[in-house]
Amino acid sequence: MKAIAFSEQGSAEVLQYTDVPKPSIDANEVLVKVEACAVNYLDLHARRNRPEIAAKLRQGDTPHILGSDIAGTIAEMGAAARGVSVGDRIVLAPCIPCSICSDCHRGAENLCDTQELIGFQINGGYAEYVKAPVQNAIRMPDELSFVSAAAMPIAYLTAWHMLMTRAQLRPEDDILILGVGGGVGSAGLQIAKLTGARVFATASSDEKLERARQMGADVTINYKDTDFSEVVLDVTEGRGVDVVLEHVGATTWEQSIASLAKNGRLVSCGVTTGNIGTINIRKMYQKELTVMGAALGTVVELRTLIHLAGQRKLQPIIDSVLPLREARQAHLLLENRQNFGKVCLRP
Numbered sequence: 584m585k586a587i588a589f590s591e592q593g594s595a596e597v598l599q600y601t602d603v604p605k606p607s608i609d610a611n612e613v614l615v616k617v618e619a620c621a622v623n624y625l626d627l628h629a630r631r632n633r634p635e636i637a638a639k640l641r642q643g644d645t646p647h648i649l650g651s652d653i654a655g656t657i658a659e660m661g662a663a664a665r666g667v668s669v670g671d672r673i674v675l676a677p678c679i680p681c682s683i684c685s686d687c688h689r690g691a692e693n694l695c696d697t698q699e700l701i702g703f704q705i706n707g708g709y710a711e712y713v714k715a716p717v718q719n720a721i722r723m724p725d726e727l728s729f730v731s732a733a734a735m736p737i738a739y740l741t742a743w744h745m746l747m748t749r750a751q752l753r754p755e756d757d758i759l760i761l762g763v764g765g766g767v768g769s770a771g772l773q774i775a776k777l778t779g780a781r782v783f784a785t786a787s788s789d790e791k792l793e794r795a796r797q798m799g800a801d802v803t804i805n806y807k808d809t810d811f812s813e814v815v816l817d818v819t820e821g822r823g824v825d826v827v828l829e830h831v832g833a834t835t836w837e838q839s840i841a842s843l844a845k846n847g848r849l850v851s852c853g854v855t856t857g858n859i860g861t862i863n864i865r866k867m868y869q870k871e872l873t874v875m876g877a878a879l880g881t882v883v884e885l886r887t888l889i890h891l892a893g894q895r896k897l898q899p900i901i902d903s904v905l906p907l908r909e910a911r912q913a914h915l916l917l918e919n920r921q922n923f924g925k926v927c928l929r930p
């Protein structure tokens with residue numbers, strides 16, 4: 584089969600459009616004919632320097648195939664696989680948990696210590712076919728396109744788990760969403776508007792902020808021009824926002840904390856600009872602030888999201904759809920932050 588694969592880490596040039604063996608499946612697995620695979624920033628990190636990928640490349644004699652956000656049709660079923668049929672249109676849950684640890688048993692498989700991510704620890708969807716355990720295959724509503732479905736898992740799952748499960752966003756809340764042009768940011772904006780909350784959104788360009796306003800953002804802030812916490816406090820007359828969706832890390836941490844109202848909740852899923860942030864502990868307890876983490880999400884949450892997308896209550900933003908062989912170009916689009924919404928590949 585055709586795939587985009589690489590044998591050593593580096594720039595987008597390492598990605599090769601090449602022939603590799605079609606995966607062979609075990610009894611509990613399905614073979615999926617890939618119809619669309621979305622590109623994530625994680626793919627760029629994996630291609631450049633993530634040590635897990637370096638270890639996989641050292642161990643195996645086969646190249647690595649990226650791609651965690653996959654939609655397609657069931658092409659083959661393992662002997663013991665149940666619940667879907669050949670020909671079904673499905674989206675794949677991106678994580679494969681162990682299913683036997685205490686976290687998996689209590690339904691928090693997103694915290695499983697030994698989980699594997701498709702496209703990361705194992706080969707992914709930048710290919711004509713990919714294999715996965717049958718439990719990862721979620722049937723899609725007819726209304727949903729393969730491209731829209733592939734745009735959802737990592738970005739929407741992360742945003743949903745952050746806002747609904749962790750921060751428990753309410754209709755009366757004000758929420759600040761950082762980097763609204765990215766996958767998690769734009770998903771967070773749609774989910775927040777679904778709840779009825781008032782949304783403050785930041786981005787690096789006025790063009791992205793205009794798109795955010797079209798999607799329902801109430802207050803938009805260009806973070807290149809201004810300290811966003813000052814704008815938040817100004818608009819809320821000193822009160823601050825109830826929830827901050829944070830995924831930037833070190834460079835925005837203090838402004839994010841300063842933007843919180845009394846009883847405010849900051850929820851974080853990423854640290855693009857660095858791992859370490861400080862907090863004024865006195866202000867934290869006096870304002871009864873909560874700082875919480877969020878790590879992807881669960882299959883149950885992904886089923887909810889796919890259902891909502893089938894009802895058109897969530898509509899993934901697609902920046903561009905490229906043929907699989909142009910994966911280098913897709914990576915460059917993300918690398919140069921030229922996209923608003925997801926970039927998808929189609930074999």
Ligand SMILES: [Zn+2]
Nearest residue numbers: 681684687695
């Ligand atoms: Zn587990």
